[in-house]
Amino acid sequence: MRLGAIEAGGTKMCCAICDENGNILERMTCPTLKPEETLPVMRAWFEDKNIDCLGIACFGPIDLHKDSETYGYVTTTPKPYWGNTDFVGAFRSLGVPIGFDTDVNGSVTGEATFGIAKGIKNVVYLTIGTGVGAGILCEGNLVHGMLHPEGGHILLTKRADDPMEGSNCPFHPNCFEGLCAGPAIQKRWGKPGKELGDREDVWDLQAWYIAQALVDYTMILSPEMIILGGGVSHQTQVLPMIRKYYAEFMNGYLKTKELEDLDNYIVVQSLDDNQGILGAAIIGLKELQAQG
Amino acid sequence: MRLGAIEAGGTKMCCAICDENGNILERMTCPTLKPEETLPVMRAWFEDKNIDCLGIACFGPIDLHKDSETYGYVTTTPKPYWGNTDFVGAFRSLGVPIGFDTDVNGSVTGEATFGIAKGIKNVVYLTIGTGVGAGILCEGNLVHGMLHPEGGHILLTKRADDPMEGSNCPFHPNCFEGLCAGPAIQKRWGKPGKELGDREDVWDLQAWYIAQALVDYTMILSPEMIILGGGVSHQTQVLPMIRKYYAEFMNGYLKTKELEDLDNYIVVQSLDDNQGILGAAIIGLKELQAQG
Numbered sequence: 118m119r120l121g122a123i124e125a126g127g128t129k130m131c132c133a134i135c136d137e138n139g140n141i142l143e144r145m146t147c148p149t150l151k152p153e154e155t156l157p158v159m160r161a162w163f164e165d166k167n168i169d170c171l172g173i174a175c176f177g178p179i180d181l182h183k184d185s186e187t188y189g190y191v192t193t194t195p196k197p198y199w200g201n202t203d204f205v206g207a208f209r210s211l212g213v214p215i216g217f218d219t220d221v222n223g224s225v226t227g228e229a230t231f232g233i234a235k236g237i238k239n240v241v242y243l244t245i246g247t248g249v250g251a252g253i254l255c256e257g258n259l260v261h262g263m264l265h266p267e268g269g270h271i272l273l274t275k276r277a278d279d280p281m282e283g284s285n286c287p288f289h290p291n292c293f294e295g296l297c298a299g300p301a302i303q304k305r306w307g308k309p310g311k312e313l314g315d316r317e318d319v320w321d322l323q324a325w326y327i328a329q330a331l332v333d334y335t336m337i338l339s340p341e342m343i344i345l346g347g348g349v350s351h352q353t354q355v356l357p358m359i360r361k362y363y364a365e366f367m368n369g370y371l372k373t374k375e376l377e378d379l380d381n382y383i384v385v386q387s388l389d390d391n392q393g394i395l396g397a398a399i400i401g402l403k404e405l406q407a408q409g
Numbered sequence: 410m411r412l413g414a415i416e417a418g419g420t421k422m423c424c425a426i427c428d429e430n431g432n433i434l435e436r437m438t439c440p441t442l443k444p445e446e447t448l449p450v451m452r453a454w455f456e457d458k459n460i461d462c463l464g465i466a467c468f469g470p471i472d473l474h475k476d477s478e479t480y481g482y483v484t485t486t487p488k489p490y491w492g493n494t495d496f497v498g499a500f501r502s503l504g505v506p507i508g509f510d511t512d513v514n515g516s517v518t519g520e521a522t523f524g525i526a527k528g529i530k531n532v533v534y535l536t537i538g539t540g541v542g543a544g545i546l547c548e549g550n551l552v553h554g555m556l557h558p559e560g561g562h563i564l565l566t567k568r569a570d571d572p573m574e575g576s577n578c579p580f581h582p583n584c585f586e587g588l589c590a591g592p593a594i595q596k597r598w599g600k601p602g603k604e605l606g607d608r609e610d611v612w613d614l615q616a617w618y619i620a621q622a623l624v625d626y627t628m629i630l631s632p633e634m635i636i637l638g639g640g641v642s643h644q645t646q647v648l649p650m651i652r653k654y655y656a657e658f659m660n661g662y663l664k665t666k667e668l669e670d671l672d673n674y675i676v677v678q679s680l681d682d683n684q685g686i687l688g689a690a691i692i693g694l695k696e697l698q699a700q701g
Binding site: 260265 | 470484485531543545547548550551552553554555556557558559560561562563564565566567580581583621624625626627628629630631632633658659660661662663664665667668
């Protein structure tokens with residue numbers, strides 16, 4: 118089959134044709150400009166590609182309620198021009214079933230279908246990059262709830278030696294994203310994370326915050342695996358520090374085979390940053406199957 | 410139908426015969442002594458009750474993996490005598506299908522079947538009493554994951570004016586249960602919560618912690634409703650304070666119809682403390698239906 122897929126991000130859009138075995142047959146990337154510029158470019162690209170379905174994994178917040186008047190919309194995003202945009206509607210004239218979900222639900226679907234979490238039914242995928250978000254597979258289902266998880270905005274305890282006043286989030290003085298996303302690192306240390314690779318104090322603090330968040334994810338969802346994606350997944354020196362603090366914070370409270378082996382419990386994305394687009398393809402395939 | 414139900418708690422056991430409409434036809438309560446004393450008493454009570462199935466909602470930690478050798482066991486509980494106890498096994502000779510889940514999953518099932526959350530598919534039930542626990546219905550499924558949620562052990566930020574050093578949890582210096590459960594209140598203020606009903610400082614701090622936890626639950630699970638049970642649900646003066654702090658911490662970040670109406674988003678248990686036993690009955694009924 119030919120599965121159309123879109124990974125819609127705040128700075129770029131990735132379009133691809135995939136097959137059901139996790140191969141990417143064709144790919145096109147374009148910058149995220151205004152909706153009236155970018156959506157037609159993508160639609161035109163798919164026009165003659167003979168796709169069976171389309172899956173869209175989209176930045177948020179988005180409306181996932183199928184019975185809502187604004188289903189398929191990007192809703193209240195602060196991103197210029199994109200608020201209240203009918204994303205799915207731009208592709209309806211392709212005449213194929215369209216699946217729609219969050220970017221991070223795309224990534225967790227990719228990893229649970231083709232990647233390191235293949236076959237696992239309870240998985241948390243956390244992207245820590247420009248923002249922080251959570252894609253969650255729970256008992257085999259993607260979590261949506263009343264809206265969709267906004268897992269970057271859980272509240273953390275600030276460390277006394279954090280040199281940043283408050284956080285970088287305009288809403289929350291101590292949320293995960295406000296303390297750990299790329300712009301927070303830039304604000305705190307005056308440089309982007311990728312220029313701070315050898316600064317142990319930077320990553321020690323980062324690991325301390327991330328570990329705190331992971332403990333909360335474990336306590337609430339009891340996932341069988343936690344996958345880290347986004348920029349942090351390329352700073353591999355931070356991973357052992359995260360595991361060390363995680364074990365310290367858990368303090369032996371839970372005994373499971375998964376937690377006895379943190380090297381395989383807290384892992385990084387395994388699909389070379391293709392987890393989102395491959396997951397988008399599967400989200401489209403599932404919609405095709407659901408429509409029978 | 411005659412649905413057998415057990416709500417197994419650390420201090421008492423409640424056994425009942427229910428029907429599928431939420432009526433409790435008969436009930437028996439006994440103290441939780443040693444397993445070899447208490448389990449036979451309960452088993453004998455059900456012996457001649459002509460039940461179609463049995464549902465057990467049990468204190469934890471428990472083993473919920475059906476393919477595990479210790480499925481149906483209470484596992485590593487610190488409760489004297491009950492560690493490594495085959496709870497389900499004690500009832501197999503009744504010859505009926507047996508459903509088994511956590512006490513809090515029993516409560517959320519009761520509320521989502523007969524109570525205030527009837528028909529809602531994404532619900533968090535938090536009991537705040539002797540301990541703190543979370544029963545979670547997510548996209549219509551009870552959450553188990555690698556073990557089951559241990560939602561009382563999420564980490565909170567301590568408030569500077571909290572007179573208690575550390576927390577009351579032997580594992581975590583700042584977890585929800587360690588700061589908010591009944592024994593923490595007793596340790597902090599020298600009296601049990603029910604003797605402190607008119608102390609505004611007590612409930613202000615309690616509400617501040619609970620609201621922080623509820624924000625994390627909303628961000629991770631995006632539930633459509635959060636139900637509070639346990640002792641705190643009888644201190645109704647605390648509810649408006651929780652909602653006030655919750656709104657303050659959220660700071661308008663999420664816009665949904667549910668969050669515009671916090672009086673109906675953060676609520677107390679609605680079944681007069683029968684949510685657990687009624688949910689247990691439904692857990693048994695579902696096992697009966699699953700076995701066809």
